[in-house]
Amino acid sequence: MADRQEIINLENLAxxxxxxxLDLCVQYEGSVHIGGDLxxxxxxxGLFHHGMNIDxxxxxxxxxxxxxxxxxxxxxxxxxxxxLRGFFDYDELVKTYGKLDSAFGMHPxxxxxxxLECSSGSLGHGLPMAVGMAFAAKAKKQKxxxxxxxxxxxxxxxxxxxxxxxxxxxxxxNLIVIIDRNKQMMCSHTEEVTVLDPYADKWRAxxxxxxxxxxxxxxxxxxxxxxxxxxxxxxxxxxVANTIKGKGVDFMERNIGWHAGSLNQTDYEKAINSxxxxxxxxxx
Ligand SMILES: Cc1ncc(C[n+]2csc(CCOP(=O)(O)OP(=O)(O)O)c2C)c(N)n1
Numbered sequence: 001m002a003d004r005q006e007i008i009n010l011e012n013l014a015x016x017x018x019x020x021x022l023d024l025c026v027q028y029e030g031s032v033h034i035g036g037d038l039x040x041x042x043x044x045x046g047l048f049h050h051g052m053n054i055d056x057x058x059x060x061x062x063x064x065x066x067x068x069x070x071x072x073x074x075x076x077x078x079x080x081x082x083x084l085r086g087f088f089d090y091d092e093l094v095k096t097y098g099k100l101d102s103a104f105g106m107h108p109x110x111x112x113x114x115x116l117e118c119s120s121g122s123l124g125h126g127l128p129m130a131v132g133m134a135f136a137a138k139a140k141k142q143k144x145x146x147x148x149x150x151x152x153x154x155x156x157x158x159x160x161x162x163x164x165x166x167x168x169x170x171x172x173x174n175l176i177v178i179i180d181r182n183k184q185m186m187c188s189h190t191e192e193v194t195v196l197d198p199y200a201d202k203w204r205a206x207x208x209x210x211x212x213x214x215x216x217x218x219x220x221x222x223x224x225x226x227x228x229x230x231x232x233x234x235x236x237x238x239x240v241a242n243t244i245k246g247k248g249v250d251f252m253e254r255n256i257g258w259h260a261g262s263l264n265q266t267d268y269e270k271a272i273n274s275x276x277x278x279x280x281x282x283x284x
Contacts, residue, residue, distance in 0.1 A: 002050060002222045011218050013084055014045045015279045018248050019272065020080050024094050025261075026268040030106075035258040037077035039182040039243040040149060042216050044081040047147060047178075051225035056086035059115045065144050066117045066133055070126025070160075071151035071180065072107045073260075079104055087115050124157025126150065127177065131163045134175040134236075145231050147176045153185030156194050161206065164236075168207035173233030177208070180215065182245040186259050203238035215241030250274045 002010075018041055025032045048054070052065040069078050076097070083090040088104075096102035103112040107121025117133070120126045130148035137144060150160060167175050181199060183190050190196050200212045209229060213220045224239055245259075246252030249271045263271060 046221035072120030174231035175236040215243035
């Protein structure tokens with residue numbers, strides 16, 4: 001159970017992570033998937049800094065929890081959460097991100113970055129892999145969990161629902177799917193193009209244990225992660241996390257134009273001012 005001080009520490013880390021995302025975005029000459037990175041920032045801090053049993057000094061620890069970024073275009077967000085946890089060096093990330101031969105590609109590559117559990121980026125493939133990993137762990141009577149982050153737009157892929165049927169049928173209580181429910185996809189709002197609501201009910205109908213949370217409320221995130229059913233539970237869990245794409249940067253929030261982009265110096269300063277205002281702290 002997290003105490004008040006730990007929640008504050010995690011909120012500070014999420015603030016730090018937003019600044020690092022913006023720093024990378026202004027330094028990298030290409031486009032960064034900043035909107036969906038900012039929507040899952042708080043969730044990744046909760047997972048990598050509290051919820052998951054992981055050790056940056058022992059990346060193959062057998063009992064480690066596994067994390068699969070099914071919405072692989074959010075790689076930068078995962079890299080930075082892992083930098084802050086001690087897996088990678090942030091300066092190295094900024095220096096090499098997106099360059100030819102870099103370990104830090106726009107989408108995660110496990111061949112280049114062995115601390116990852118798998119490569120991803122082609123939407124709809126991460127959850128099926130996570131289901132396979134959870135099934136293997138159950139068959140081997142291992143107690144760790146498999147956490148999988150899915151985009152709500154990504155869940156338009158049929159393979160997500162095939163995987164969900166399989167996870168329920170195989171009673172994978174060790175599988176935790178977190179859905180970044182920011183109600184936006186690449187070029188549109190989900191409900192305008194593809195009606196997903198009632199979204200949590202869809203996961204319930206597929207037999208999941210469902211938690212619906214505010215994906216920017218650290219206390220709720222931590223409370224949910226602390227109270228997950230045991231990995232031997234007979235149903236997988238879906239955490240539907242209601243989020244805001246671009247969260248923290250006023251001109252990016254819910255703005256279709258900021259699915260991905262790069263920042264010039266003027267916009268960078270505006271973005272930093274915005275997160276300082278929203279989070280009530282001064283930039284370091
Ligand atoms: C199979 C596949 N089709 C298309 C894309 C291109 N693409 C990248 S991100 C994206 C939108 C994803 O929306 P969502 O999952 O809601 O992500 P978020 O809004 O959280 O960034 C698309 C279509 C892809 N990566 N893979």
